[in-house]
Amino acid sequence: MDHLVKLQRSIDGMKAMFETRMATFESSVATQGTEALPDEYSAFKNFMLKAVSSLQDQMEFVLRTLEEMESRSRTNILLLHGVPEAQGEDTSSAAVDILRQTLKVDGITLMACYRLGRNLIPSKPRPILLKFGCHRTRDAVWAAKKLLKGSGRTLSEFLTSTRHAVFLEARKQYGVKGSWTSDGRIVVQCHDGVRRKVVTLAELEALPAPPSADGVVGGVRTETEAAAEGKASPAVVAPRPPRQARFTAGSGVGKR
Structure with missing residues (x-):
């Protein structure tokens, strides 16, 4: 499945290169004071972007399907x-x-x-x-x-490398007691007490942010936590920046 991952990365690179070149061209036209670009150019640009995005979606679907098949082959x-x-x-x-x-x-x-x-x-x-x-x-x-x-x-x-990477990240965020595996999926004990199963980093990043060491959940201290420390009002800190979701595939090892 490694060659499919390389193909996915190639498509991602192609889209990034196309967007960069189009932006450079449009900037050059604007600098030269040339008349507005014809409608044909806009139509071509939109078509290409949609085509590449469609390829990305199809590749992601193929990778997810193959990864699920590989995970099922490791059931026993x-x-x-x-x-x-x-x-x-x-x-x-x-x-x-x-x-x-x-x-x-x-x-x-x-x-x-x-x-x-x-x-x-x-x-x-x-x-x-x-x-x-x-x-x-x-x-x-x-x-x-x-x-x-x-x-x-x-x-x-026996986790696939995709799920192994997710499991390692879950361990970093939720600790050993707050994350484990079950039937090839990663189970996370969220701070709200609900257990959730994930298989990709994107799904993990979509979960409620775990509380930090100082009791801040998602970047803001709750009224209850502040009152417990004898403070009149909650201390507000800057929210954490969004994390980037990643996707890989292959084979690997994970353990609870």
């Missing part, structure tokens, strides 16, 4: 982290033993089990990909993941 997959590596190891047996003994889940059938990536850092074991034979077993393992606490091992969902 989990990643097991923190298992020490050993030369000649039987990864499948080691993983199944952990799941049975620690998580108390029986009847485990793995369709695939292997280490991800290359062992670039010997002291940091690579995660083990676990592809289960059925979704029910996968869910039973995922539901029991808290039993791994204190063992040095963790479980995570």
